[in-house]
Amino acid sequence: MVLVLVDHDHGVLDELSLQAVTYGRELAAATGEQLDALVVGADGSGVAGALGEHGVATVHVAAHDGLTDYAPVAAARAASEVAARTGASVVLAAGTPRGNEVMAHLGAITDLPVAADCVSVAPGSPTQVVRARWGGSLIEEANLHGSPALVTLVPHTVAAEPGGSGAGDLAQFTPELADGDLLVIARPAAAEEKAGVSLADAKVIVSGGRGVGSAEGFAPLEELAELLGGTIGCSRVVTGNGWRPHTEQVGQTGTKVAPDLYIACGISGATQHIAGCRNAKTMIVINTDPEAAIMGYADYAVIGDVSKVLPAIIEEAKKAKAG
Amino acid sequence: MDVLVCIKRVPLSGGKFTITGDGLDIESAKLGFTISPHEEVAVEEAVRIVEQHGGSVTVLTLGPADAEEQIREQMAIGADRGILIETNGAEWDPQATASAIADAINEDESDFDLVIMGNESADASGYQVGIRVAHKLGRPIVTGVKGITVAADRATFERPVKAGRELYEVPLPAVVTVLDGLNIPRYPSVPGRIRAKKKPIERRSPERPEPKLEKTRLEVPQTEAKQAQVLGNGPEAAAAVVEIFKQIGVI
Numbered sequence A: 001m002v003l004v005l006v007d008h009d010h011g012v013l014d015e016l017s018l019q020a021v022t023y024g025r026e027l028a029a030a031t032g033e034q035l036d037a038l039v040v041g042a043d044g045s046g047v048a049g050a051l052g053e054h055g056v057a058t059v060h061v062a063a064h065d066g067l068t069d070y071a072p073v074a075a076a077r078a079a080s081e082v083a084a085r086t087g088a089s090v091v092l093a094a095g096t097p098r099g100n101e102v103m104a105h106l107g108a109i110t111d112l113p114v115a116a117d118c119v120s121v122a123p124g125s126p127t128q129v130v131r132a133r134w135g136g137s138l139i140e141e142a143n144l145h146g147s148p149a150l151v152t153l154v155p156h157t158v159a160a161e162p163g164g165s166g167a168g169d170l171a172q173f174t175p176e177l178a179d180g181d182l183l184v185i186a187r188p189a190a191a192e193e194k195a196g197v198s199l200a201d202a203k204v205i206v207s208g209g210r211g212v213g214s215a216e217g218f219a220p221l222e223e224l225a226e227l228l229g230g231t232i233g234c235s236r237v238v239t240g241n242g243w244r245p246h247t248e249q250v251g252q253t254g255t256k257v258a259p260d261l262y263i264a265c266g267i268s269g270a271t272q273h274i275a276g277c278r279n280a281k282t283m284i285v286i287n288t289d290p291e292a293a294i295m296g297y298a299d300y301a302v303i304g305d306v307s308k309v310l311p312a313i314i315e316e317a318k319k320a321k322a323g
Numbered sequence B: 001m002d003v004l005v006c007i008k009r010v011p012l013s014g015g016k017f018t019i020t021g022d023g024l025d026i027e028s029a030k031l032g033f034t035i036s037p038h039e040e041v042a043v044e045e046a047v048r049i050v051e052q053h054g055g056s057v058t059v060l061t062l063g064p065a066d067a068e069e070q071i072r073e074q075m076a077i078g079a080d081r082g083i084l085i086e087t088n089g090a091e092w093d094p095q096a097t098a099s100a101i102a103d104a105i106n107e108d109e110s111d112f113d114l115v116i117m118g119n120e121s122a123d124a125s126g127y128q129v130g131i132r133v134a135h136k137l138g139r140p141i142v143t144g145v146k147g148i149t150v151a152a153d154r155a156t157f158e159r160p161v162k163a164g165r166e167l168y169e170v171p172l173p174a175v176v177t178v179l180d181g182l183n184i185p186r187y188p189s190v191p192g193r194i195r196a197k198k199k200p201i202e203r204r205s206p207e208r209p210e211p212k213l214e215k216t217r218l219e220v221p222q223t224e225a226k227q228a229q230v231l232g233n234g235p236e237a238a239a240a241v242v243e244i245f246k247q248i249g250v251i
């Protein structure tokens, strides 16, 4: 059996978990096995319908008085119980912060290896996986020794698609939890008002690196972003210098973005920065160095000083807008 | 308050990676080495906690003898002492890494009120060493943290989520994995660097167990080799840039 750990937020299904279900369905079809899912928390039973449409035969619902908010150890404890009871050969989750976290707890509880951030899984003994390293700048092929195979899937490896012939039957159970399993539990803090476009969803990003020179140097980037209905991004050198907040950092340890247009100003193009913006549809670079590594990832370049080039672009853009 | 921070030595490459002939490693002969930004903020946070509450900061790494370089760098920031779990250069899988770290903690003279790790390592990014260490020690762990407040025997951790943030309150001793952006790490001072040379490092060298997550090949992903079309030099190129804005419909 292929078991998918499905995440939800008080009954609202996590989109990326549906991708994992879709991938799990393909795995189950290839090996002729059944596809099951686990949701944790009684309010998760509401997602059973959607899971059935995506091919899940049985939806195991771990219901417990203590399980109202996200509790990673308890979730993993419930997963180990279902995996053992059903004899799962593969346990799969989305490679999200929560998916990776619960899977690592499951690995620790069962003393089994975990392969995180996979882009492909071929069950067998050993299970062969292909996984991302360095935020996707390197690809690793690896053998995973142990059963069940515990894997998480890089988001957007497949698109979520309905299919299969699962009934989505509910099987509610009370997991056996020790006191310590509920020691770590999320207390939601008040949602923060976030002004403007979020970086991850922005269509246009004007991004600055060391070449912008200072916090004040970002003023023309802000002006251009405003003209284009976009938002500001930056490199780690910039956040490390305290010029901009970390929420604006693009890259391996920042945010991954996929805008229609990415304008990289004074950014050299280190792999760890590119790991965050390689999915931009169009990239324009402004850099004094025609040999900068970023030229190998960009569509267009202006060779020159950001502080001189940007004001000229802003002026032209204003003219174009005025028609 | 005694704090332990775990760091991992990784090659630092500005441009694309090159893979060794056997397809198993990054060609690192010409590269420098570093640690993940997640781990840099971990050390900075530990130093701040000890500045505020007293105690000591220890940095631990499992890696080759040369990983002493990464320990010394963090000592220049303010760590007091180092533990180097020496390997012969072969990488250890996450389970073996976590066991060796947990053993070192158990056998150390200090109980470490707080163990801080990166959320995922720079290179292998297994998202699990911290969690496995916590289970071996029987301590609570919170992952993906961007805010830490410690009191005498409790800590509160903040974790960013889509809708804002989650709070976790746990008793100490505990383990936490942190994210870049937790703080802005300081630069090492010259006196800091000089002091770092004399600080103690304890070495251990356990046997490497058989890997259960066994790397068989590394590959640089194929991306279309692009070369940016140069629109011009300096401010004169502005009109050409705005022409592109129009073509792709952002203006």
Ligand SMILES: Cc1cc2nc3c(=O)[nH]c(=O)nc-3n(C[C@@H](O)[C@H](O)[C@H](O)COP(=O)(O)OP(=O)(O)OC[C@H]3O[C@@H](n4cnc5c(N)ncnc54)[C@H](O)[C@@H]3O)c2cc1C
Residues within 6 Å of the ligand: B005, B006, B007, B008, B009, B024, B025, B026, B036, B038, B039, B060, B061, B062, B063, B090, B091, B092, B093, B094, B095, B097, B116, B117, B118, B119, B120, B121, B122, B123, B124, B125, B126, B127, B128, B129, B130, B211, B212, B213, B214, B215
């Ligand atoms: C070149 C290369 C070859 C490899 N070869 C093999 C192999 O042959 N077999 C195999 O099984 N695995 C191999 N690996 C993977 C293995 O070394 C893991 O990277 C390692 O076990 C740590 O797991 P992780 O990086 O996934 O840690 P994560 O769980 O992503 O790391 C989280 C945090 O744990 C701490 N941490 C992780 N590693 C260490 C460390 N070494 N010392 C101190 N703290 C640490 C850090 O705080 C880190 O931020 C290889 C990796 C590389 C880069």
Ligand SMILES: Cc1cc2nc3c(=O)[nH]c(=O)nc-3n(C[C@H](O)[C@H](O)[C@H](O)COP(=O)(O)OP(=O)(O)OC[C@H]3O[C@@H](n4cnc5c(N)ncnc54)[C@H](O)[C@@H]3O)c2cc1C
Residues within 6 Å of the ligand: A208, A209, A210, A211, A212, A234, A235, A236, A237, A238, A249, A250, A251, A252, A253, A254, A255, A265, A266, A267, A268, A269, A270, A271, A272, A273, A276, A286, A287, A288, A289, A292, A304, A305, A306, A307, B012, B014, B034, B035, B036, B037, B122, B123
């Ligand atoms: C594990 C790991 C994770 C990392 N994660 C991230 C991450 O998430 N995001 C990230 O950005 N980095 C990350 N880094 C850091 C990364 O390796 C680089 O150090 C960083 O991206 C470099 O930033 P930069 O391009 O602004 O600076 P530099 O590399 O110094 O480049 C500055 C560029 O500006 C140009 N320039 C200078 N003056 C001007 C001027 N007046 N006008 C125009 N151009 C000018 C220069 O020619 C140069 O190309 C990470 C590193 C590691 C090891």
